[in-house]
Amino acid sequence: MKKESILEQEFIAIVKQYERVIYNVCSFYVSDASPVEYLYQETVLNLWRAFPNFRNESQMSTWIYRIALNTCISDLRRNAKLRQNISLAFSEHVAFEPDTQSTEIQEFYSLIYKLNNIERSIILLWLEEKSYKEIADITGFSVANVATRLKRTKEKLKNIPCL
Numbered sequence: 762m763k764k765e766s767i768l769e770q771e772f773i774a775i776v777k778q779y780e781r782v783i784y785n786v787c788s789f790y791v792s793d794a795s796p797v798e799y800l801y802q803e804t805v806l807n808l809w810r811a812f813p814n815f816r817n818e819s820q821m822s823t824w825i826y827r828i829a830l831n832t833c834i835s836d837l838r839r840n841a842k843l844r845q846n847i848s849l850a851f852s853e854h855v856a857f858e859p860d861t862q863s864t865e866i867q868e869f870y871s872l873i874y875k876l877n878n879i880e881r882s883i884i885l886l887w888l889e890e891k892s893y894k895e896i897a898d899i900t901g902f903s904v905a906n907v908a909t910r911l912k913r914t915k916e917k918l919k920n921i922p923c924l
Contacts, residue, residue: 772812776805779825782889783808786826789873789885790833794840804832819898826886826899834878872921880914887911 776783787800807828815824873884879900886896896911897904 768813772809775812775821775825776808779822782822782825783829785889786829786885787833789881790837790878792837792840795836800833800836803836804829807832820895823895823898826891830882830899834882837878869918872918875921876914876917879910880917883907883910884914884918 783801783804784797787797787804790800791797808825811824811828815821873881876884882900883896886899891899893904893907893911896902896907900907902910
């Protein structure tokens with residue numbers, strides 16, 4: 762079997778294993794210009810481009826989160842330059858299964874969409890039950906900085922008026 766074929770098979774297995782993680786990150790950054798499917802595809806493409814250089818110096822999940830977050834935030838910035846106003850209306854973009862999502866959860870996620878990119882990244886990782894150390898590894902912040910930012914983000918969420 763060719764080296765490329767083995768690499769492709771390994772990559773496909775990894776994407777399948779982490780597809781929910783990739784989707785969750787992408788769903789936090791959807792906009793009118795970038796639906797979740799587009800962000801998912803761009804993330805997988807960026808993962809593929811970077812895969813041959815992955816050195817196993819971090820956990821695979823940390824590497825995937827970092828690339829997914831960077832892809833989505835870069836896309837959001839690129840679109841912001843093209844258009845001054847990007848709609849982040851939560852209910853228009855994220856596909857909820859109505860029977861499985863309570864109103865409270867939907868409202869909570871709509872509040873998250875009012876956060877800036879960094880706050881959204883940190884709260885996403887916290888909701889994914891990542892440790893402060895893992896969040897620090899993914900975002901590039903120190904553990905102390907993650908703790909401070911997370912505390913401030915939680916306070917900000919408490920003070921955002923509900924619709």
